[in-house]
Amino acid sequence: MSQAGTLKLASFNINGIKARLPRLLEWLEETRPQVACLQEIKTQDEGFPAEAFEKIGYKAIWHGQKGFNGVAILADGEQPVEVQRGLEGDPDDAHSRYLEADVFGVRVVCIYLPNGNPQPGPKFDYKLRWMERLRTRMDAIWAEEVPALVLGDYNVIPHDRDIWDKRAMADDALMQPASRDAYARLLGDGWTDAIGLHHPRGGIWTFWDYQAGAWPRDHGFRIDHALLSPELADRLVESGVDKAYRGREKASDHAPVWVRLRA
DNA sequence: ATGGCTGGAGGATCCAGA
Numbered sequence: 001m002s003q004a005g006t007l008k009l010a011s012f013n014i015n016g017i018k019a020r021l022p023r024l025l026e027w028l029e030e031t032r033p034q035v036a037c038l039q040e041i042k043t044q045d046e047g048f049p050a051e052a053f054e055k056i057g058y059k060a061i062w063h064g065q066k067g068f069n070g071v072a073i074l075a076d077g078e079q080p081v082e083v084q085r086g087l088e089g090d091p092d093d094a095h096s097r098y099l100e101a102d103v104f105g106v107r108v109v110c111i112y113l114p115n116g117n118p119q120p121g122p123k124f125d126y127k128l129r130w131m132e133r134l135r136t137r138m139d140a141i142w143a144e145e146v147p148a149l150v151l152g153d154y155n156v157i158p159h160d161r162d163i164w165d166k167r168a169m170a171d172d173a174l175m176q177p178a179s180r181d182a183y184a185r186l187l188g189d190g191w192t193d194a195i196g197l198h199h200p201r202g203g204i205w206t207f208w209d210y211q212a213g214a215w216p217r218d219h220g221f222r223i224d225h226a227l228l229s230p231e232l233a234d235r236l237v238e239s240g241v242d243k244a245y246r247g248r249e250k251a252s253d254h255a256p257v258w259v260r261l262r263a
Numbered sequence: 264a265t266g267g268c269t270g271g272a273g274g275a276t277c278c279a280g281a
Contacts, residue, residue: 016270067271068279115281210268
């Protein structure tokens with residue numbers, strides 16, 4: 001699926017890299033993004049299957065954790081050069097949710113933003129604080145004036161048009177005004193939501209719950225996003241969601257999202 | 264649905280997810 005003169009970067013919350021490895025390799029080989037950001041790898045560093053990716057041409061960096069969370073950045077034929085792992089601003093935060101690298105001439109940030117449920121409560125407070133820490137880091141990247149994009153699972157439903165039924169999640173951390181405001185501040189700073197830009201009427205989902213027949217009923221919402229710096233927004237050609245992968249055997253509950261840029 | 268699945272850890276159920 002590679003296209004001459006373009007750079008395709010994707011994000012996929014895979015919900016367990018060990019359970020998902022065959023599906024993940026299949027997706028990489030079939031869609032061949034030059035860069036793939038992964039979330040919820042749910043493994044410690046030593047359990048990361050780097051060899052399986054090397055066999056199909058991808059080099060990787062990863063930040064794992066026992067049992068849950070964990071992020072990774074894969075690149076086709078090029079080693080991502082790590083810039084930072086973890087977000088500053090909270091020395092007690094041991095979650096593996098942030099990984100930043102330079103690859104193919106762009107700054108790639110892979111995030112797994114906290115879910116924040118139940119709200120209100122300490123988990124929601126952690127989510128909102130994490131979003132402010134992210135904003136601080138994105139400000140610093142902005143000041144570097146490098147072409148940059150922040151890909152991942154933001155755990156924020158930006159607008160009512162980004163969910164099949166706003167009533168279904170009205171009390172959920174993913175669509176509280178405070179969550180949405182924190183996300184909107186990133187866009188207000190000048191970052192471009194690529195998928196939102198290309199689908200202004202909404203109706204595009206990236207997550208469908210395993211429960212209650214959400215997938216067959218198309219009861220989904222959009223929480224995986226790609227935010228682009230101005231230079232990369234100018235180079236944006238197209239974006240999309242690989243929805244069909246949600247319907248395969250042993251699928252993640254998320255579908256991959258991607259952007260294609262002029263190289 | 265106050266959780267109907269799912270993955271991981273651990274070795275029975277619990278936590279976490281969204």
